[in-house]
Amino acid sequence: MVSVSRYGREMGSVFDLLGTHEPALTAALGWALGRSPELMSRFLNRLGLNGSSDVSDVAVQLETADEAGRTDIELFTSTAHVIIEAKQGWIVPGEVQLTAYAPRLDAAATSGLDTRLVTLSDSTAAWAHEVLPAEVSGVAVIHWSWDDVRDLIAEARSKVRGTERLWLDQLEDYMGAATSKRPVTDALAYCVVISNDLFGDATFRDYVVNQRVYFHPVTGGGWPTVPPNFLAFRWDNAVRQVNRVVDYEIVAHLSERFPSVADDHSAGSRPPGDAHVVYRLGPDIPLPDGGIPSGKQNLRAQRFWVLLDQLLTQPTVIEAREATKELGAT
Template sequence: MTDDLRKYGKPVPSVFDLLGRGEVDLTAALAWTLRQSPALLAAFWDRVDAPGSATDAVIDLEVADDQGRTDLEIANEHATVVVEAKKGWLVPGEAQLSKYVPRLKDSPHPLLVSLSDSSAEWAATQLGASIGGIPVRHIPWDAVRTDLRAISKSARGIERHWVTELINYLAGATAMRDPSEQWVYCVVASKGTMGGPRTFRDYVTTERSYFHPFGGRNGWPKRPPTFLAFRWEGRVRQINRVLDSKVVDRLQDEWPDIPTGAHADTESPHIIYRLGQDIPIGEIPTKGVYANARVWALLDQILTQPGLAEAVRSSKNLVRAPTD
């Protein structure tokens, strides 16, 4: 990776980053590499358990009809695979996938495939085994990364080039953020509760965890931040690297002593982050930041600016803040 080329102030680690990092861009990057790498196409075909060989498969992007527009279609004489790709942990809903059922009625072996950062275990709780009689499969982006790494060891020439480009691209465009990324997501850790024995602050300081509603709605991140900062009583009090994360259907799955019915939000899907050790910090006042605002700032700016508000402003002047 090089800093010689930048877009919106950020390095461009792969040619695919010139497209962007939205869902349409992700799908286009995957489709291009599937066409350039027979090994990746074969591995993907095996993962969705489609019959026949993918060697003679035709790949189509953005196929539209009266029912909607598919992200990606891969078809040969044996099977037709419709792929709905998502960014983050979301999976496509039944209503969305059912729109594609009519166009698959003439295929000898139709398949609907969900592709996202969701684990297979979480996707299984959200997706049925079939829709309209058509089997549904889920492939995590992690599985694609696994296949890419394996293929890169033996690929040569142009195939190796494009496999490497996609590896670099997915490292920043999907759930796996670059560990060197210095953006910090700063939130309030209040003394309120979800009805259980712990306050929100207790989860951060004692349980070494943080959680928020899953799904990327209402401004919550779609991908785990690299760092989390917590503030209360007028100061940033704690900053931690996020070690890992997982999605649970309800908070009681992780903390059974949270009473059911006490707070409606506890019984909806949440993403839980496990926190690393505390990063030493000095006095970082939060004056000028709206009380409950969730903000992004660069780690070095938080540590060097007079306060959080100044860190947010100076960070935005240096580079665009994450939007996902």
């Protein structure tokens, strides 16, 4: 097939024309739900709305606004009204936002219809359970991950052909770039500095070098909301270790994974009770002896993205960062 690119980035699906921001992601999902009866049926059944499995009467509304705000997706059937609020990354909608949407479902509930508030993000179920209410104004709140949606797409794809299969193929390809699942070929590394300060019964460096994990707060401080494929660790004015991220989890309290940090507030760290992302690290990627020097500029505690190939081939970290910018990768 002919390669088609936009702004220098190759497009794998028609949904790429929308971009990869949050409204584009929900628009793509809404469109595919409206074009694939099989996906819509599985979507409703997973919500426990089996009485709505006849999807011929389902209406999909995107970005419906009123004085309370703008919803992402609303589904209307003869027996149910569903509001879906989607987020990129592992952030989940707040209770205040969900409470604002609940009155839209009042009329449906009064009429005896099933109602649901669905949150979509890449938060783990355990953390979503910690931060989301079970219901808001009497409406059940259900959290799904984008992986749950991928599972539904895969199940539906195996049952359909023709145009319906094409739309599902397109959505599956698009979600690889638009949700928290970075394509395995994404070669950006997130570069961070690691101190030798004690945190609990180990130093921050020991967690990375020996325990093969790295963690940071879920929200605030400009941290990523999409897990990187690679992490590059600096200390003593050089990148000393680079690893692929094997997997990650979100914990409501760091003490769930590291009991010794329960009462540790040292080194100016955020309270360990805040929700954190914990990455598991793969094998070390070989580096030159002595690591990759930062360069003349003092990077201090700066955090930034850098292309892995530039990091491994440029003389310094600073030059690798500049080359990454020049290539348009950040």
